[in-house]
Amino acid sequence: MTLIPAPETVAPTPAMPSDWRDLFALTKPRVMTLVVFTALCGLIAAPGGIHPILGFTAILCIAVGAGAAGALNQWYEADIDAKMKRTASRPLPGGRVSRESALHFGVGLSFFSVILMGVATNVLAAAILAFSIFFYAVVYTMWLKPRTAQNIVIGGAAGAFPPLIGWAAVTGDVTVMPALLFAIIFLWTPPHFWALSLFVKIDYEKANIPMLPVVAGIASTRRHILLYTLPMVAAAIAPWPLGFAGPIYGATSVALNAVFLYFALRVAMSRTTEPKDMKAEKKLFGFSILYLFVLYAALVADRLVPLA
Incomplete structure (x- = not known):
């Protein structure tokens, strides 16, 4: 793998005092x-x-x-x-x-x-x-x-x-359940980050970064968000029917994924092109963060709260 050298294109900014x-x-x-x-x-x-x-x-x-x-x-x-x-x-x-x-x-x-x-x-x-x-x-x-x-598709592994x-x-060791925990975040990252990239597309254009909205356009990015949401939903619900998680996680996961899929559908159907008007994308991005926190919290609750 050939690595490109660290960019040196910006003139050094005068040093200012720094702290912790x-x-x-x-x-x-x-x-x-x-x-x-x-x-x-x-x-x-x-x-x-x-x-x-x-x-x-x-x-x-x-x-x-x-x-x-x-x-x-x-x-x-x-x-x-x-x-x-x-x-x-x-x-x-x-x-x-x-x-x-x-x-x-x-x-x-x-x-x-x-x-x-x-x-x-x-x-x-x-x-x-x-x-x-x-x-x-x-x-x-x-x-x-x-x-x-x-x-962001391949790079999503870093956060997983x-x-x-x-x-x-x-x-x-690493078994099926931690592999599923990895897969959930890996598949969650593209729709989460693409939702953000849609309303900050101008920034990526200025920086010449080939994010999906810049390269493939807004409509294609919206379709990709929906397409990647589907396997994410499957991976997120899977621990319950496979017996790795109980009813607390199962019920929470089904509810969260239904809402996520609803927001992804709204994004896919949106036709707005101005960042300030991209309400569906901003709602999906905001919810996607809450989604991951609550989903993983439900996993812990399932482990710590025994049900008869």
Whole structure:
């Protein structure tokens, strides 16, 4: 695999004083919230148990690893972020953190998280964590994102690893259920992210990123959202009939997926082209975040609340 060098097209922004908040912003804390939550759900739902201190350490390592990937992503995409309205205020394009500092920060966090995970839990969990950082920072950020409209389809795997890692930290293995937890997020990512990309399409055009709305158009993206929602619904409901989850998860999953499918249908039928008028897309994007939180919370409730 040939990697392209880190872009150097934007003139350096005069350095401004930075503090811990700028370094914290490099970790993409909003994204990390979902990462930590799904990882914790995978850890709690796993059979058996783990000592609370080791469990906390595992979740900490996953959070730090996700932060490392976010920092490396921002190091590499500093010039792209400077061109996009929603990312122009990040620490690197804002001149508050140097690219060299961001690179060192990301690499340092990567090694720390992987080594500590291996020491605290097991080699498999550490290996998956290491691969997830590599996948997001190199495969997705450097290779897929600037080259193909399918970037978010394949790259969705990066965000799907946390529950798998949480499960592996407890059990030391990967079976059908954690694979389904991975598949749910992997299939959820395209409709979730494409809904966002529809109403920020102009940003991606300015940055010359081949996101699906830019390459294939708005109508095609809307059809793709609906098409990818169907296998996501199947994967999300599957743990219940397969016997891996109980009625709490089953009922919650059916209800959530019915609403998600309804919003996806509304997006598919929408004909608006102005971002400010894309209400269906914005509702789907907002609901998709709530969807994942509630779905994984139901999985934990199913594990912790015994029903007669």
